[in-house]
Amino acid sequence: MLPAIISSADLRALNTFGISEQAERLILVENEVQLCQALAVAKQHDWPVTLLGGGSNMVLAGPLSGLVIGMRSRGRRVTARHSSSVIVEGEAGENWHQWVCWSLDHGFHGLENLSLIPGTLGAAPVQNIGAYGVELCDVFDSLDALDRTTGEIKQFDRQACRFAYRDSVFKQQPGRFVILRVRLRLSTQPIPTLDYAPLAAAWRNTGLQQPDSRVISQLVCQVRRSKLPDPAELGNAGSFFKNPLVAAEHAAALLGRWSDLPHYPQPDGSVKLAAGWLIEQAGWKGYCRGNVGVHRQQALVLVNYGGARGADVMALAGDIQRDVLARFGVELEMEPQLIGG
Template identity: 60%
Template sequence: MLLRDGVDLQPFNTMALAAPAAHFVQVRSDAELQAALALAEGESWPVTLFGGGSNVILAGPVPGLVIRMASRGRRVLSRGTEQVLIEAEAGENWHQLVCWSLDLGLSGLENLALIPGTVGAAPVQNIGAYGVELCDCFDSLQALDRQTGELCWFNREDCKFAYRDSRFKREAGRYVILRVRLSLARQPRLAVGYAPLAEAWKATGLQVPDARVVAALVTGIRQSKLPDPAVLPNAGSFFKNPVVAVEQAQGLAQRFPAMPQFAQADGSVKLAAAWLIDQAGWKGFRDSAAGVHSEQALVLVNHGGASGAQILQLAARIRADVLARYGVELEQEPPVIGSL
């Protein structure tokens, strides 16, 4: 475990925002993590946990100790007649885990291909795409409880998953996820109902379910709509799709008949944040180095040299405009780290 001071976090976040960490360490095992946390406690340093840096906005200098999870390892734990249980360490790259599961002939993660970030961050956000969420194939995870120092296992119910949410997000900072277990199917159980994916699947003409094909289609769709962070820095979807009461949705439908609406099981209605932002005229907007992607209104981008403050100021302008036009409050998806 190598402790470094004054490390620029720009290489460690996909938005490529420059911000110094007062102290920085990468940990590759449970023992190194516990040693890093003990050091921070002894020095009275606040702790910030970092994974792939794909869902975070750095607003400025980060005090205390930044711990980057760099543990590696993935394995098959058990094979049943229908399901296979796999386990991956928190520092594993998510997309590489998806590809590995496909190499094993397993199904369940294909719709989540090419989502940036690490395995340990996936349950926090309950990542999802094209009609599938992590919780759909989640089995359990092990985490370190920083309040008690205990290693704890959490099943699906314990995690309290919701749309882009979990107990680990609501109790930010308490738990450090160490490893994740997923239950995947031996036979393909494809979810291709999401419109763009359904069209792409139909175009293949295939009659036999094939998880690899679905993963390739998802990858193609994402690459056509979302910028590669290595080329145009971004943090993925910047806003959640807002969920409103059915009465508000009905009123919006009368005023804006073309507005996409999706009924939810609890009676509420989910709206498309991208549509709201696009219709408000923000897609492709640029203010200095901060901008909105020209192909996907949900994605804010760094054209080079933007600061966290500039990105957040642009996000605030978009939120205020959407609220004024539609009476809908947008919620930012990536958390903010550091001080302005």
């Protein structure tokens, strides 16, 4: 049975930035059948459709016309066991951090560095989420998605997803695919990734000699909480800008002037720079303008102090982008998707 469609729904509680915008119509679906029914109703009435997961990687720039579909499907399972790994499958509406905790409770390893990332399992491949040296694509097996152009349910392996840094085919073709469920290949033995300096230091301070994924998860949560604001307390969409990739020559020129600029050479010869460092050096860290600002502890995070609109957030983001470009010759690209308006 199709759930009720809510008219003139306030989306403030459904996006982590806490931006109050209205959806002309909102429906929360709990399974694939309800999703297809909702899409059929939208097609019948010629309503545009917006898909909404956990609302953690978006900026609402205005009211949303048509039908907003919130994915609330649940379910977790082990689909295959191998000598040193398992395939685990989860429905798109699963909370990401709870999914990580479930995997650790079952003795599966590989997601601990991705602990406490807000959002849903279904949204994770869109952004190819990553943190502390691990990306989703590192443990990805496959997913099922509904192709709205054909009505077919397709299976995507890692290659078909076209994963890149904070990117995928689902982000490149917004609105075409609805991710239904995701499968990951996790290890049955600890495989710690401790390349990130603060995480490595926190691990050394434990004095533990044997790798422990649950402890690493707890440390990741501590590091994240020390640097990133809780969306439940201060509205935000996590890291607002991607770490930019620049040519090696450009990076060398910048390092000639700022030797402490964090930089990470890439396999293709480019160099990844720390966007947060660039923003902080430009003087934006802790900046406040009305109801929006840059977080006092992490320059990568824009925050809503209460009552901010999407236009306020985007105006501040644009000023930061222009300033960083003028100072360093580096273009910053925003991570969250701009929706509505």
